[in-house]
Amino acid sequence: MRKNFWWIAVAWLAVASQQQLMAQEAPDMRQRFEQLMFADKTAGELAVHGHSHNDYEQAIPFLTAYHAGIESIEVDLFLRGDSLYAAHDKEDIQVGRTLEQLYLQPLAALYRANNHHPFADANKNLQLLFDFKEDYQRLMPALIKLLQSYDFMFDHHQSAHPVRIVISGNMPPAELFAQFPSWVLFDGRPNIAYTEVQRQHLGMISQDLKAYSQWNGKAVPPKAEMQKIMQDSQRAKEWGISFRLWGTADNVNTWMVLEKMGVSLLNTDHPAKLKIYLDELNASRFQLVKPYEVYTPSYKSDGTDKEIRNVILMIGDGMGLGHLQTAIIANRGQSNMQKMRHIGFSSTTSYSPSNTDSGAGGTAIATGSKTYNGYLSVDTNGTALPAIPDRIRSLGMRSGIISTGDVSDATPASFYAKNPDRNASEAISRSLLTNTTVDVLIGGTPEQYRHKQPYEQFKNELTKNGFALVNTVADFEQSDAEKIITFMPDSLTRPVKEGRGAVLSQLLNLTINKLDKRDKGFFIMAESAQIDYGGHARDLTYVATETLDFDQAVGEALRFADADGHTLVLVTADHETGALSLLDADAAKGSIQGNFASNDHSSILVPVMAYGPGAQSFIGFYENTEIFHRLMKLLEKK
Structure with a gap:
């Protein structure tokens, strides 16, 4: 009896330890933003x-x-x-x-x-x-x-x-x-x-x-x-x-x-x-040591009226023109986004009196409707709004949502959840138990599922809606499930400057492989979540490395679009973060010195870049809701 009790105790301790490790992988997101926005700067060693x-x-x-x-x-x-x-x-x-x-x-x-x-x-x-x-x-x-x-x-x-x-x-x-x-x-x-x-x-x-x-x-x-x-x-x-x-x-x-x-x-x-x-001198400077080769598109289908079968929407959360130019200068004057010829500018205002947050910004792009800050794909009365995945299901298209941040955070969630509280992570996640329009969802693990028991329980519940739930990229790649959700570990959602690697590019290609040639095409939203984090932290290295990582994922989207010939690539942001301006830039050395006028979102216009069939529809100045409406007009011609 004692022997059995000892083994039970050991097993209990092992489970408890595993739960604790899962829970400690990353801090609570609200705490993290407090740290990013209000932490004291340390200058470090300076030459002046x-x-x-x-x-x-x-x-x-x-x-x-x-x-x-x-x-x-x-x-x-x-x-x-x-x-x-x-x-x-x-x-x-x-x-x-x-x-x-x-x-x-x-x-x-x-x-x-x-x-x-x-x-x-x-x-x-x-x-x-x-x-x-x-x-x-x-x-x-x-x-x-x-x-x-x-x-x-x-x-x-x-x-x-x-x-x-x-x-x-x-x-x-x-x-x-x-x-x-x-x-x-x-x-x-x-x-x-x-x-x-x-x-x-x-x-x-x-x-x-x-x-x-x-x-x-x-x-x-x-x-x-x-x-x-x-x-x-x-x-x-x-x-x-x-x-x-x-x-x-x-x-x-x-x-x-x-x-x-x-x-x-x-x-x-x-x-x-x-x-x-x-x-803030050290945090305001960045130099890319090793530049990367960018992809030169063929432009064969760019701006044509060819049929659009697939759409890849790339959202650089918090990315404004300053962030984009930082990436271009750092990579010695070259970027994949720079190769996109059809360019527009989007206003990111919401119905709230302050600058938009990611909830309202994501909702505008996902549903074509303005709403209050903090809302996710619901109007100002709290009524659910159909998002792109909902609208295109009747067209026979599949949908995939990717993020390098918490998968229940505002931007990715606005494409699959309806909730008047962007911080209601558990309710947002549980909306997947009835979701019928998203096929692939992959991103960081929501706080409540960092413990083993809630994770396993949620996994069992998801099977009733046809979803497989995995927690490694290898399992995601090997799975033959029609509908799959992946909660990534902290090692794959940490900042690039802390060793994340080219995860976004990898996930985009894997998701394309999952959805390509299924039914009548696909829609993928891929978000670089942490450009925004770097802006909140007023840290140019954080901003630059995340934007450069995002640009490389854009390069992968352009490659696929050329190979496919019927894919529209859209690149934009839900808002700008940090009010970033460039004080000094040297493309020959890949070095930049910037200045953040804010540690929060700004009202600065964000770029909209398009490549492929229908790209010409996204030229000009317009409200962020127009991205949805112009896209749906193109797709509903199918």
Whole structure:
């Protein structure tokens, strides 16, 4: 009896463990979107850092720049009596605005609180640049005396992570550098021929932009002027020190161009604005290392009036023109979508006052009707609307729905479910128990079926409606079931940047093979769900890799369309996510720098690209509902 009990316990633990593993494969989708939209950005290692110019003129000196993570802070100094004052001109000197009160005392408190680091982030460093507005012979002794009382955070002999001190302005000549404490460094000039010994006392190199150019921060300086700046910045880099230009404009384009020219300290009077730029700098950039070959269509059936037997609708969830251009630039100026000659633009507004969500956006495409955000293929009264698979069944066509996200999420669900709540995942999934118009459904596993017991129960219930339910692509491929649903594991729905692979292309080809030559043709909707996720995260690498993956799947659709001759390919989006614009693009290198104006959906028009018979019907500007109506007009001619 004990032996039997032991085996029962082991079996129970094994089932429980398997259920737990299934449940832990991916986070709850709402939690995931919270993380994507509101997670703090981490800049990581950067080639550029911020320099708070004339920092004492900030409304809150020191602390504004410090809490913006600015790693170089500039203070102009005057000596009055025994005190060093922070001021731009001698007329600006005020009681209480001393170097010690404004900077050293608060810095010392923070330094101690951070376990003898300048910042809580131990990877960040801090530099104080003291610009002498009077003769160094007066100021230097007073400054050194003051700093020695705080030597625990300045002297590299006493601290493993000292705050760097750099002297600028009316500073000693280079031949006197060695006379001062080794932890006191100097701000050099690019036109001075320093000896090797003198270079050891340099903390940075600075120069007025006007010494090179009258550039106003728009576009780029003339080539010869850029080359001179790059030459001087390269010398500073070889010396292992920072290079700064003062007198520069204070905007994103200027910061980008300065970095390209090798300027490593970005001068700013607006630390909080520069913080946003630097914090998101890595997430705003992408470069494709290895481009892929794109398919060149034959165009034999493109734009003709030949009979349409098959339709492949590709939806890049959240994909706008910025996303499309990102893919083109990254792949060295080439994409499969770019090969499609019949192009239109769709407005994605819904009946809700805010920008559309995927529920209303998907419904518009799937049913030809506008509705409220959050609704799935029901009108504003909650009445069910026939979707494309419902309409074409009477035409003898089969339907397949594919997604690289949760298969019960809004976009795929709008093609097979009717529900006034896009978040009702279980009810949406259970609508398949009575669905008679979808033959193939494949995507990520809904949350409630990540546990073994509910999964097996749902699987048994689906058989009553003729559906086979599998959870691997291999089982999907090998199955001979007429109607099949595949709940994919997390490994096949994770982001491309985390190793998903070309799953969408594979699933599209497998679904085509399942439905091709059955009855009187097929309709397939294939969604790249995670372009949208990347937009919510304001992560250009996420956006770019998902869009490039989507483009390769489009290439597979075009190949089939050419081979078949009677297939219409439509490529569009349910909305744009992120309000993505491109700040810089280099197709020769495949590199892009973008900017997300939002972490949510926008009202930006989305492209509609068409290839094959009837493609000419999708040219122009129109509402998203027109995609459905124009498609049905073509199909109902059959």
